[in-house]
Amino acid sequence: MKLKEIAEILSLRPLTPVEGLEREVSGAYVGDLLSDVMANAGEGNLWITLQTHVNIVAVAVFKNLSAIVIVNGRMPDSDTMDKAVSEDIPILLTGKSAFETAGKLYQILNAQNLQG
């Protein structure tokens, strides 16, 4: 499923250039401990987190994640944004919690898999 479709359904607000929204999302991972995400997130996953500091971009690049969704209305640091743009990692925001964002996305991705 395209990131763009997910962003529309969940009303996510992209902070990075819109071209990034054409990416395919393979699944999702929720986590705030970078070591955990490094060890366990899958390639192409959309990463749902509360973390905002610059290291999240490095993790996303290293693990080839499709995008980062920052929850609870948290704003990323400015150096995080600079790095996300230069490394071409989409960052999207939502005012909703990780639980709700994950809950809804799980249903969307499941429905998609059933159709596919």
Added chain:
Amino acid sequence: MRLKEIIRLLDAVIITNSRDYEAEIEWACATDLMSDVLYYSRGNSVLITGLAKQQAIRTSDIADIKVVVFTRGKEPDTHTIELARKKKITLLITPYSMFTACGKLYERGLRCCPE
């Protein structure tokens, strides 16, 4: 959502429990950051976390959280289990990731703590 339903939906292993399986759990909170548990959670909720450490139990006790679920089959150490038992916190382990655990509970109607 009843505790027994949470256990069933998450295929959870019960590590400690002194609560009635029919007990109603009102809200859910999913995070690995303890200050966020303290900031957003309500009492009588379930915490879903990948932080399978004593800190998660300590934080839950402070915030009146009754049920803690460790994700991805992470086994806590004995200090963590002992603290959960002492604080009468129901401690569960689910084989699922936090994403899947949230999805399964949300799908059956559990909602996150209101602000």
Added chain:
Amino acid sequence: MKIDKTYEGNFHIVGGDFSRAGEASTELKTILLNVGIEDEIVRRVAIATFEAEMNIMIYATAGILRYIISPEEIRIIAEDMGPGIEDIELAMQEGYSTAPDWVREMGWGAGMGLPNMKKNADIFRIDSVVGEGTTVEMIIKL
């Protein structure tokens, strides 16, 4: 239930000892419940104190947590010998943190500590001298 007298006490916190982190706040929570303070207030005091305790644990060499429970209010004073805070306004922002990576991997240091204390206290004061330490005072009215 009305409190008829004043209770006072303190806890010594040693920096860096994660295994004991939260013990003081847990003990204070028990004291408050025994005194007969209502649950929702106990929860607020416990959360605010826990964050103060964690800050001492994470950043300072040592510190002391004092509590005064009177018929009108609960007062918590957390005083530490730590590095101090350079820019308090910045430190108060949600998500701002100077915590090292290892602390973040322990589930802390995501920049919600001070906002959390402020959220749960009716009156929140912070005073800090770089190189000397930080004092936080929190009052929760009964």
